[in-house]
Amino acid sequence: MQNIPPELRENPNVIDKAVKAELKPLIEQSDLKGMLHVHSNWSDGRDGIREIAIECKKLGYEYLAICDHSVSSGYANGLSDERVLEQFKEIDKLNEEGLGIHILKGLEADIKKDGSLDNSESILSQLDIVVASVHSNFNLSKKEMTKRLVYALMSPYTTILGHPTGRLLLVRKGYEVDIDEIIKVAADYGKIIEINSNPYRLDLSWENCIKAKEKGVKLAINPDSHRIETLGDVRYGVRAARKASIEKDDVINCLSYNDFMKEIVER
Ligand SMILES: [Zn+2]
Ligand SMILES: [Zn+2]
Numbered sequence: 001m002q003n004i005p006p007e008l009r010e011n012p013n014v015i016d017k018a019v020k021a022e023l024k025p026l027i028e029q030s031d032l033k034g035m036l037h038v039h040s041n042w043s044d045g046r047d048g049i050r051e052i053a054i055e056c057k058k059l060g061y062e063y064l065a066i067c068d069h070s071v072s073s074g075y076a077n078g079l080s081d082e083r084v085l086e087q088f089k090e091i092d093k094l095n096e097e098g099l100g101i102h103i104l105k106g107l108e109a110d111i112k113k114d115g116s117l118d119n120s121e122s123i124l125s126q127l128d129i130v131v132a133s134v135h136s137n138f139n140l141s142k143k144e145m146t147k148r149l150v151y152a153l154m155s156p157y158t159t160i161l162g163h164p165t166g167r168l169l170l171v172r173k174g175y176e177v178d179i180d181e182i183i184k185v186a187a188d189y190g191k192i193i194e195i196n197s198n199p200y201r202l203d204l205s206w207e208n209c210i211k212a213k214e215k216g217v218k219l220a221i222n223p224d225s226h227r228i229e230t231l232g233d234v235r236y237g238v239r240a241a242r243k244a245s246i247e248k249d250d251v252i253n254c255l256s257y258n259d260f261m262k263e264i265v266e267r
Contacts, residue, residue, distance in 0.1 A: 007242045026242040027221075027251055029235050034253035034260055036065040037108065037131050037162065037194065037222035038231070042087050043068035044076035046227040049087075049103065050094060055228040057101040062257040066091065067106035067131050070118035076135075079107070081123045088126070102257050104128040104265070108162060113137045115151025117158065124157035128265045131194065131222070133162030134175065142176035149177060153185045159264065160220050161186065163196040163203045171200065179208050187215040192252055192264075195221045197237030198230075209244035220252050 002018040005026055017023050035056045039045035045052075049066055056064045068087070069078035079087065084107065091103050106129040110118040117124060117132055124130060132152045140148065152158055164182060165174030186193055193212055196203050204212065204219070212219060221237040223230060241251065248254040252264055 005242065007239070008245065010243075011245075024245075024247050027238055027246050027248045027254070029238045030060075031248040031251070031254045032221060032234060032238070033061060033256055034063040034065065035059075035061045035223065035231060035234070036106070036129065036160070036220055036253050037067045037196075037224050038064060039068055039108075039224070039226045040066050042066075042083065043073070043078055044226060049090060050099070052228055052231075053094060053099045053101050053103055055231060057099060059231065061101060063102040063104060063260060065104040065106035065129050067108045067129070069135075070107055070109045072110045072112065072118045073135055078110070078118075081120050084119065084123050084127075106131065108133055109157075110135050111148060111152040113140075113148065115148040117152060117155055121157070127157070129159040130157050131160045131162040132158040134166055138166060138175045140175070142178060145175050146178040146181050149182050150185050153182070153189055153191050158191055160192045160194050160222075162194050162222075163198075163201050163224070164193055165203050165205070165208075167203050167205075168200050169202065174203065180211065183208070183212050183215050183217055186212070186217045192218045192220050195219055195237040195241055196224050197221060197233040197235070197240075198224050199233065199236050202236060202240050206240045206243040209241060209246060213244060213246060213250055218252050219246065219250055222253075 002023045008014045069076040071078045071080045108131045167174035223233045
């Protein structure tokens with residue numbers, strides 16, 4: 001029989017699969033080619049875009065998506081439309097200069113109470129990727145919260161649903177949401193769900209990643225870092241993914257830069 005990776009040994013069917021040689025290679029950290037959902041000092045991160053890009057290049061990444069907070073996250077110095085445009089100029093300049101890594105224009109757009117996305121449509125339409133996340137009004141009923149997230153997933157601007165249940169391990173449970181419905185809608189609309197690698201989040205949880213994979217939903221393993229030291233947190237996201245039998249083909253930031261542009265940004 002095949003060797004069973006330790007992460008899979010809680011799975012009751014794993015021995016059968018190993019006997020039939022049906023176990024596929026699990027994702028490795030070295031499969032990640034892109035660093036997505038990174039905050040800079042434009043919002044509540046500590047470091048400048050240049051510094052982050054140089055660090056990601058050093059870590060071996062082909063591309064980096066800066067996704068600072070959107071305008072409604074005032075507590076986090078969220079970006080107004082004007083500041084997003086200024087940030088575009090800085091990113092264009094750094095890309096022209098050529099740091100050996102492609103810098104993409106992203107935003108972590110707040111999902112407002114009614115499910116609409118923060119900032120204007122004219123800005124949203126110019127971004128390479130949009131991570132849509134809930135940062136407010138956690139106390140809605142399960143029905144209302146599910147409707148809110150479904151509405152956000154249906155937006156043509158949403159690329160990735162960020163930290164989809166809002167849990168903070170040892171601090172708070174996630175908000176009430178019908179995660180099966182969210183996964184189904186993500187599958188229907190071809191949207192990506194994040195594994196947020198912050199060790200307090202690990203959200204989508206590995207248990208729900210199994211459901212996402214069953215429905216064919218692609219995942220993104222993101223650091224949600226606010227300083228360069230925590231870019232490496234993606235290792236925890238990779239571990240959670242492995243426990244859910246995730247392979248590199250299930251994860252969008254395992255795509256090469258050219259494929260990521262074709263399949264995710266320009267689709
Ligand atoms: Zn967030
Ligand atoms: Zn974030």
